[in-house]
Amino acid sequence: METQQTASSKLFIGIDIHKRSWKIHCATDLFSGKTFSMPPRPEVLKDYVAKHYSDYEVTTAYEAGCCGYHAHRCFESYGWSSLVVNPADIFRKGKERFTKTDRIDAQLIARELKDGSLTSICVPDKCREQLRSLFRRRNDLVKDMRQIKSYIKMQLLYYGIEIPPEYDNDHWSHNFRYWLDDLKFEYDTGTEVLRSHMRSFRFIDQEFRDVSTLLRRHTKTHFKHDYMLLRSIPGIGSIVASGLLSELGDLRRFKSIKHLAGYVGLAPGIYQSGDTLRHTGVSMRAHRLIRSYFIEASWQAIRTDPVMQEYYRKHQGKNVKSIIVKVARKLLSRTLAVIKTGIPYEIGIIE
Numbered sequence: 001m002e003t004q005q006t007a008s009s010k011l012f013i014g015i016d017i018h019k020r021s022w023k024i025h026c027a028t029d030l031f032s033g034k035t036f037s038m039p040p041r042p043e044v045l046k047d048y049v050a051k052h053y054s055d056y057e058v059t060t061a062y063e064a065g066c067c068g069y070h071a072h073r074c075f076e077s078y079g080w081s082s083l084v085v086n087p088a089d090i091f092r093k094g095k096e097r098f099t100k101t102d103r104i105d106a107q108l109i110a111r112e113l114k115d116g117s118l119t120s121i122c123v124p125d126k127c128r129e130q131l132r133s134l135f136r137r138r139n140d141l142v143k144d145m146r147q148i149k150s151y152i153k154m155q156l157l158y159y160g161i162e163i164p165p166e167y168d169n170d171h172w173s174h175n176f177r178y179w180l181d182d183l184k185f186e187y188d189t190g191t192e193v194l195r196s197h198m199r200s201f202r203f204i205d206q207e208f209r210d211v212s213t214l215l216r217r218h219t220k221t222h223f224k225h226d227y228m229l230l231r232s233i234p235g236i237g238s239i240v241a242s243g244l245l246s247e248l249g250d251l252r253r254f255k256s257i258k259h260l261a262g263y264v265g266l267a268p269g270i271y272q273s274g275d276t277l278r279h280t281g282v283s284m285r286a287h288r289l290i291r292s293y294f295i296e297a298s299w300q301a302i303r304t305d306p307v308m309q310e311y312y313r314k315h316q317g318k319n320v321k322s323i324i325v326k327v328a329r330k331l332l333s334r335t336l337a338v339i340k341t342g343i344p345y346e347i348g349i350i351e
Contacts, residue, residue, distance in 0.1 A: 011049065011056035014110030016102045017067045024048075025106040027114055028056065035103050040067075042074035061113045061120075063087045063105075069123050083113070083120035088285065091117065124249050127222055132246040134215050138239070139289065141208040148201045152180065155194060159185065215242050225342075226251075232344035233335055234308065235301030240293050244335070247290050251339040260336050265291045266329045282325060291328075298327040305347050 027033035265286020
C-alpha cells in the first residue's frame with residue numbers, strides 16, 4: 001500500500017530586521033533549523049526558500065520597528081503567511097531576559113511562531129499608514145514650536161528683558177511677534193540671534209498650519225463617514241479625530257471597550273496575590289500619544305456635555321488626575337459606541 005502525504009510541511013522563519021542586514025532563523029515542524037545572516041531584501045529570502053524549502057508552507061514573523069511594513073507586504077505577495085509582532089509579546093525565559101543578540105532574537109521569534117503563541121499587530125493599509133505619518137509630523141512640529149519658543153524666552157530672560165504682562169502667556173499674538181521684531185540689543189550680534197530665532201519660529205509656525213490643514217482635508221476626503229461621527233462627540237475636534245483614524249485604524253476591529261481601553265492605555269492595572277489586592281493605576285503598556293489626546297479631550301467634554309460634567313462632579317473630592325482618567329475612559333466608551341452603531345453623538349440633558 002502506497003502512503004500519501006496529506007499535509008504539506010511547514011516552515012517557520014523568525015527575522016530580526018535591521019537596516020544593513022537581517023538575521024534569519026529557519027525552523028520546520030520536524031527540526032529546529034539554523035540561523036544565518038542575509039542582505040536586507042525580501043527577494044533574497046524568497047530565493048533562499050525556493051531553493052531549499054520549495055514545497056513548504058511558509059510563515060514569517062518579525063518585530064515591529066523602524067523598518068515598517070514593506071517586508072510584510074512583500075512576504076504576503078509571495079503567498080506566505082506573515083506576522084508583524086509587538087516586541088513585548090515575545091516570551092523570554094529567565095536567562096534569556098539577560099542575554100540579547102540578533103541571533104537569539106531571531107531564534108526566539110521562530111520558536112514562538114512555531115508554538116503558535118504569536119499574534120500579529122494590526123497592519124494598516126498604505127492610506128492610513130501615510131496619514132499616520134502626517135499626523136506624527138504635526139506632533140513633531142508641536143514639539144519644535146515649544147522648543148523654539150523656549151529658546152526665545154530664554155534669551156530674553158538671560159539679558160534681563162521683561163516681557164510685557166499682556167504678552168506673557170502661551171498664546172503668541174501678532175502684536176507680541178511685532179514687539180519681538182522691534183526689540184533691539186546693545187550689539188548687532190544679540191539682535192541677530194533673536195532675528196534667527198524668529199525666522200525659525202515663523203517657518204515652524206507656517207509648516208504647522210500647512211500640515212494641520214492637509215491632515216484635516218485628507219481625513220475628511222478618505223474617511224469622511226467616521227470622521228463626521230467622531231466630530232459629533234464633545235471634546236473631539238478635527239485633529240483628535242484625524243489622530244484616532246490614523247493611529248487606531250478602523251475602531252470596529254475592537255471587540256469591546258475593554259479591548260480598546262487596553263490598547264489605548266486607559267485600563268486599570270491590578271496586582272492580586274492571596275488576600276492582597278491593589279490597583280496600580282493606568283496600564284504602563286499604552287498608546288501614549290492617543291491617551292494624552294483623550295485626556296485633553298476629556299477636559300473639553302466636561303465643559304460642553306452636561307452628562308460628562310455630572311459624571312466628573314460625582315467623583316469630586318478624589319485626586320483630579322484619577323477623575324479625568326475615569327472621564328477619558330467614559331469618553332472612549334462613547335467613541336467606540338458611536339463608530340459601531342453609526343449614530344452621531346447627541347449631548348445628554350440632565351433632568
